[in-house]
Amino acid sequence: MSSTDPSLAEELCNLQFASGWSDGVVTELAAISKYVEFAAGTIIFTQGAENHDLFLLSAGRVGLDMYVPARGAVRILTLSRGELLAWSALVGDGHMTATATALEPVRAIAIDGARLLDLCDRRHDIGYRVMKRLAWALSHRLVATRLQLLDLYSHTTPHVLQSPVERR
Amino acid sequence: MTANASTESEFFFARAGLQQLIDVLRTRGYKVVGPTIDQGAIIYDEIASVDQLPQGWTDQQEPGQYRLERRNDEAWFGYVVGPHSWKRYLFPPLATVSVADKTAAGWQMTSSPDPSPKYAFLGVRACELAAIKIQDRVFLGGAYVDPIYRDRREQAFVIAVNCTMAGTNCFCTSMNTGPRCRTGFDLALTELPDGFLIEVGSDSGSEIVRELQARVAELAESQAAEQARLQAELQITKKLDTTDIRNLLLTNLEHPRWADVATRCLSCTNCTMVCPTCFCTSVSEVSDLQGDHVERHRQWDSCFNLDFSYMNGGNVRNDIRSRYRQWLTHKLASWIDQFGSSGCVGCGRCITWCPVAIDLTVEVAAIRGETP
Amino acid sequence: MNLSPLMTHAHAAVADNPWLSQTVRIESITAEIPEVATYELAFVDPVLAARYRFLPGQFNMLYLPGVGEVAISISANPNSRERWAHTIRVAGTVTQSLSRLQPGATLGLRGPYGNPWPLADCLGKDVILVAGGIGLAPLRPVIYELLANRAKYGNVTLLLGARTPEGLLYPGEYTDWQAGGIEIESTVDRASSEWTGNVGVVTLLIDRLPLPRPDQTVLLMCGPEVMMHFTVKSARKRGLADKQIWLSSERNMQCAVGLCGHCQLGPTFVCKDGPVFRYDHIAPFLKVEGL
Numbered sequence: 027m028s029s030t031d032p033s034l035a036e037e038l039c040n041l042q043f044a045s046g047w048s049d050g051v052v053t054e055l056a057a058i059s060k061y062v063e064f065a066a067g068t069i070i071f072t073q074g075a076e077n078h079d080l081f082l083l084s085a086g087r088v089g090l091d092m093y094v095p096a097r098g099a100v101r102i103l104t105l106s107r108g109e110l111l112a113w114s115a116l117v118g119d120g121h122m123t124a125t126a127t128a129l130e131p132v133r134a135i136a137i138d139g140a141r142l143l144d145l146c147d148r149r150h151d152i153g154y155r156v157m158k159r160l161a162w163a164l165s166h167r168l169v170a171t172r173l174q175l176l177d178l179y180s181h182t183t184p185h186v187l188q189s190p191v192e193r194r
Numbered sequence: 195m196t197a198n199a200s201t202e203s204e205f206f207f208a209r210a211g212l213q214q215l216i217d218v219l220r221t222r223g224y225k226v227v228g229p230t231i232d233q234g235a236i237i238y239d240e241i242a243s244v245d246q247l248p249q250g251w252t253d254q255q256e257p258g259q260y261r262l263e264r265r266n267d268e269a270w271f272g273y274v275v276g277p278h279s280w281k282r283y284l285f286p287p288l289a290t291v292s293v294a295d296k297t298a299a300g301w302q303m304t305s306s307p308d309p310s311p312k313y314a315f316l317g318v319r320a321c322e323l324a325a326i327k328i329q330d331r332v333f334l335g336g337a338y339v340d341p342i343y344r345d346r347r348e349q350a351f352v353i354a355v356n357c358t359m360a361g362t363n364c365f366c367t368s369m370n371t372g373p374r375c376r377t378g379f380d381l382a383l384t385e386l387p388d389g390f391l392i393e394v395g396s397d398s399g400s401e402i403v404r405e406l407q408a409r410v411a412e413l414a415e416s417q418a419a420e421q422a423r424l425q426a427e428l429q430i431t432k433k434l435d436t437t438d439i440r441n442l443l444l445t446n447l448e449h450p451r452w453a454d455v456a457t458r459c460l461s462c463t464n465c466t467m468v469c470p471t472c473f474c475t476s477v478s479e480v481s482d483l484q485g486d487h488v489e490r491h492r493q494w495d496s497c498f499n500l501d502f503s504y505m506n507g508g509n510v511r512n513d514i515r516s517r518y519r520q521w522l523t524h525k526l527a528s529w530i531d532q533f534g535s536s537g538c539v540g541c542g543r544c545i546t547w548c549p550v551a552i553d554l555t556v557e558v559a560a561i562r563g564e565t566p
Numbered sequence: 567m568n569l570s571p572l573m574t575h576a577h578a579a580v581a582d583n584p585w586l587s588q589t590v591r592i593e594s595i596t597a598e599i600p601e602v603a604t605y606e607l608a609f610v611d612p613v614l615a616a617r618y619r620f621l622p623g624q625f626n627m628l629y630l631p632g633v634g635e636v637a638i639s640i641s642a643n644p645n646s647r648e649r650w651a652h653t654i655r656v657a658g659t660v661t662q663s664l665s666r667l668q669p670g671a672t673l674g675l676r677g678p679y680g681n682p683w684p685l686a687d688c689l690g691k692d693v694i695l696v697a698g699g700i701g702l703a704p705l706r707p708v709i710y711e712l713l714a715n716r717a718k719y720g721n722v723t724l725l726l727g728a729r730t731p732e733g734l735l736y737p738g739e740y741t742d743w744q745a746g747g748i749e750i751e752s753t754v755d756r757a758s759s760e761w762t763g764n765v766g767v768v769t770l771l772i773d774r775l776p777l778p779r780p781d782q783t784v785l786l787m788c789g790p791e792v793m794m795h796f797t798v799k800s801a802r803k804r805g806l807a808d809k810q811i812w813l814s815s816e817r818n819m820q821c822a823v824g825l826c827g828h829c830q831l832g833p834t835f836v837c838k839d840g841p842v843f844r845y846d847h848i849a850p851f852l853k854v855e856g857l
């Protein structure tokens with residue numbers, strides 16, 4: 027890490043995750059976080075594996091793939107700076123739902139999931155903020171997924187959208 | 195050109211003069227189109243003789259109902275309006291807009307080969323004059339002019355006939371379009387028991403009057419005509435409150451009334467076909483067997499047709515709710531943005547000819563929150 | 567004759583028949599992505615050819631006699647003379663027939679029609695172009711104009727969305743565009759894990775965009791209506807006002823000159839009031855289902 031890198035606390039705010047939070051709260055969060063780096067091509071975690079860190083991307087892109095038997099890996103989404111990765115560490119059972127690969131040199135803030143949950147349990151004010159952030163990120167991701175599902179650029183209209191019976 | 199309503203320009207001719215008027219126009223090469231009875235309704239068709247007029251008949255109208263009845267006099271123009279309007283002649287239901295021929299040098303396109311008949315319209319009501327003025331704005335008032343409409347319109351001779359009675363579905367007074375014919379005619383007649391009072395609205399109108407055995411009207415005749423016209427006005431009971439109607443409708447696009455009317459409306463298109471201002475069309479290709487000679491046919495269409503809003507893959511207005519809403523908001527609201535006036539002249543045709551008696555004045559009142 | 571005063575005025579203004587197509591010849595056909603090809607057209611009549619001009623965002627009506635007529639944006643450099651390009655996706659009857667034609671074939675053309683993109687409003691501003699699928703076609707003339715006068719504009723970013731990597735239109739030109747000073751970001755809905763580009767909807771690209779001066783930024787977009795709807799949401803979150811956002815819209819068109827009634831969207835006619843609209847002008851109507 028070079029000396030010009032922002033401190034963890036600064037970066038947590040820069041990345042919107044903790045922006046607007048009081049210094050005290052940010053410091054507590056920074057205390058359970060660390061910078062991690064992944065070389066391009068590194069598999070950060072694999073589908074089904076256990077992972078206990080929540081990642082907040084600071085630089086580089088990450089690809090999320092799901093493995094479909096007989097079809098291979100299908101890329102679902104790519105993530106960039108400011109976006110959350112591995113949220114199932116926090117709200118799931120710790121088993122990852124997709125495989126994450128660093129597409130470029132990646133730097134991220136890894137927040138220890140167990141300690142974050144513990145912090146949230148102890149300090150509900152922090153817990154509320156963290157969960158609100160998470161809910162926002164997930165709802166955003168959900169809308170994006172729905173748009174992908176709509177298959178907007180498809181040349182044929184999916185049948186589900188066009189009822190053969192005219193609505194009155 | 196505006197009609198001079200002062201008594202100096204009012205003339206009078208006896209009943210026999212009407213045939214003479216038709217003859218004069220025909221001699222001048224006009225196809226005279228006027229009211230006549232066909233299949234139980236008063237429609238507009240080419241006529242040569244006053245005998246073809248609906249003499250002694252009147253039309254009894256209610257929402258969803260139209261019936262001819264005998265009058266107790268022999269009036270020629272003792273009815274209001276029927277299923278036809280003059281748009282049928284100025285803006286024909288079917289027209290060829292262009293022709294394409296395959297030549298050695300490839301496709302060559304030429305303008306419509308359709309002739310532009312020279313029409314004289316006999317019996318144009320005040321609301322219909324207003325409708326023609328609205329279609330003038332649609333077809334001639336913008337950057338692009340419809341040549342078929344223009345050619346017919348430029349040649350047309352318009353003989354208005356003032357209403358001396360009103361129908362149950364008439365609401366021209368709400369739309370400021372009638373019942374008095376004020377502008378937009380060459381001649382305007384008011385039918386009296388023994389003849390017609392004539393007002394002149396243009397130079398060609400006065401030219402024609404000079405050929406008739408017409409004399410300057412007497413004061414009593416002018417007064418009798420005024421009385422007859424007043425009678426029509428007094429008979430009008432239907433109202434459409436147009437206060438801020440543009441915003442009323444365009445800010446109520448999700449009003450529950452649209453779903454309500456959709457349960458009644460059959461999307462049959464009748465209202466748009468009979469409306470004297472509706473102008474939507476679709477174009478189709480008609481080719482000869484070899485496919486070397488192709489005509490583009492333009493046909494009246496309707497926003498009530500499902501595929502009217504078709505875009506590859508689906509239709510934008512997929513339900514009757516959205517189609518009725520399109521029609522009514524266009525007619526009474528967006529029209530104001532687009533052409534500077536309402537698209538409705540209050541003729542009541544859409545109410546009469548709706549098979550399920552939907553009445554736009556009632557729908558608007560409901561959206562206004564005045565459901566009876 | 568008792569013509570309304572409007573009539574004589576309008577008659578003098580335009581005596582032409584707006585329904586009449588002119589003969590054009592297909593000069594070349596370039597296959598683009600699957601189902602999409604670019605057709606270079608030229609008027610057969612040299613007088614028309616010399617006179618023809620268009621603005622970025624305008625469209626033509628292409629006519630195949632016996633088959634039908636379709637509205638197609640002009641995808642050429644606005645400075646092109648004598649011939650110009652249309653990029654067309656095979657959708658149905660007319661576009662299918664068109665795809666079977668060879669260079670040298672003739673067809674009919676009317677146009678150009680519609681309002682252009684607001685390039686004057688972009689001068690000195692940062693410009694974001696958002697294109698979904700074939701929606702890049704009507705934006706290509708803008709790109710050529712921005713490249714030709716690059717210094718007159720601030721940062722220019724092109725955000726592309728497509729179904730798959732193979733669906734990204736004009737891939738052969740991206741290097742030139744980037745060299746000319748246009749930042750390009752693309753994303754696709756579906757890809758295998760070999761694809762190293764972005765996956766996800768195009769709105770995510772807006773969320774990630776560095777936007778140094780949102781109040782001095784203009785966004786021009788064209789693509790499926792749902793995509794544009796969510797693009798606006800993302801752009802608003804990034805500080806763009808609705809009046810800084812422009813879109814090109816689509817509705818059934820038969821006449822292209824406001825006489826047939828088909829393309830109405832609220833009080834507007836897409837053909838003559840659009841197809842390019844400022845978002846705040848059309849927003850109240852665009853968001854109503856089935857309008």
Ligand SMILES: Cc1cc2nc3c(=O)[nH]c(=O)nc-3n(C[C@H](O)[C@H](O)[C@H](O)COP(=O)(O)OP(=O)(O)OC[C@H]3O[C@@H](n4cnc5c(N)ncnc54)[C@H](O)[C@@H]3O)c2cc1C
Pocket residue numbers: 504505506507625634635636637638639640653654655656657658659660661662700703704815816817818819820841
């Ligand atoms: C302003 C404008 C610009 C466009 N620019 C392009 C472009 O650059 N490239 C491109 O590939 N497509 C473009 N389109 C869409 C193109 O017009 C349709 O894909 C095309 O009309 C489909 O015609 P079709 O006969 O092949 O399909 P069919 O499904 O058989 O359609 C039958 C007819 O319906 C009408 N129609 C169907 N879809 C549309 C539609 N989306 N918009 C308008 N009318 C439609 C046409 O008259 C068409 O001939 C544009 C549309 C508009 C309105």
Ligand code: SF4
Pocket residue numbers: 465468469470471525537538539540541542543544545554
């Ligand atoms: S909307 Fe109905 S009442 Fe109004 S002009 Fe048309 S037909 Fe007549």
Ligand code: SF4
Pocket residue numbers: 458459460461462463464465466498544547548549550551552
């Ligand atoms: S309102 Fe009446 S006339 Fe009009 S489409 Fe509906 S059912 Fe037919």
